[in-house]
Amino acid sequence: MHVGKSYKLSDFLIWTRRKLYILILLGTLPVVLYHVLGIKWLVVPWTVVSLLGTATAFIVGFKNTQTYNRTWHGHEIWGNIDSSSRAWGIMCRDYLQDATKIQLLLQRHFAWLAVLRYHLREERVWEVADNRPNAEYQKYYTIPERQTTLEEELSKYLSAEEQVYISGVRNKASQLLALQNKTVKDIYDEQTLIPLQFQEMQRSLNTLYSLQGQCEAIKETPYPRQYSIIHTLFVRIFCVLLPFGMLQEFDKLDNLVTGMMKGHMIWLVIPFSVLISWMYTSLEQVGESTENPFEGSPNDVPISQICRNIEIDLREMMGEKELPPPIKAQNDILV
Secondary structure: OEOOOOOOHHHHHHHOHHHHHHHHHHHHHHHHHHHHOOOHHHOOOHHHHHHHHHHHHHHHHHHHHHHHHHHHHHHHHHHHHHHHHHHHHHHHHHHOOOHHHHHHHHHHHHHHHHHHHHHHOOOOOOOOOOOHHHHHHHHHOOOHHHOOOHHHHHOOOOOHHHHHHHHOOOOHHHHHHHHHHHHHHHHHHOOOOOHHHHHHHHHHHHHHHHHHHHHHHHHHOOOOHHHHHHHHHHHHHHHHHHHHHHHHHHHHHHHOOOHHHOOOHHHHHHHHHHHHHHHHHHHHHHHHHHOOOOOOOOOOOOHHHHHHHHHHHHHHHOOOOOOOOOOOOEOOEOO
């Protein structure tokens, strides 16, 4: 997540430069064919281009709205994980008398957070964090889940026996919550929890199950492919036809000017068609990089930072003095 005032224009231009190269070529070719080689029949009526541009604008706007909603929903889910984790820590501290049990439940909770964030950072075929423009931008920040393995993270929180068990199951996060539930039930059976406290802790675990499921639903469900392909096709068709639609319009301007530009107004098709097309392709690229909020891009929900803040808060709640350092923004990017 970008937490600065704004992306720099230079960074944005570098990020989109490959599409700019293509757009310059698409803008230059029609002018050369029309003006230099005299192939006048290449003109496309401006009405056709404007209608296509209007339809494309609706499609682009629709996709960007939906992808923003996916990212915002991801923020809401992790905000709820944050508050539910603090509530879990308070219940463990205040409801239980056995310090060993409290430590066990909290350490497992940290392990659950680690497993969940590592799962959400896994690569999916439809994600774009590692395509060339986005991969280049990763030089400005690091993704913690790619610096250490999940096994190294779990060794901080789980016993050797539990590590072996968790490494052998498919859905590690769900099994950790199942272990939490079993431990809470055992404590209740020992009659050190009153029924109301037991119900509250059960309800808290159910909430965590639900929030985990919501994260997995976003992770495992791409933006609908039928809308994605239509969006891409419309933008590309528009960018190809736009300079052909502008040829005759700029050619007419020769009758309105004098001086050095007379007879050369047609060449302005190139910068103007590139500028307009770049607006559409940039919106497409922004929407594409926003649609998967957990993949590790600069526009992601900062799940690594949220997990670290939760761990710091819960350890402070237990009176610990040696705390892990908070994750800070790198070049205004929080992950």
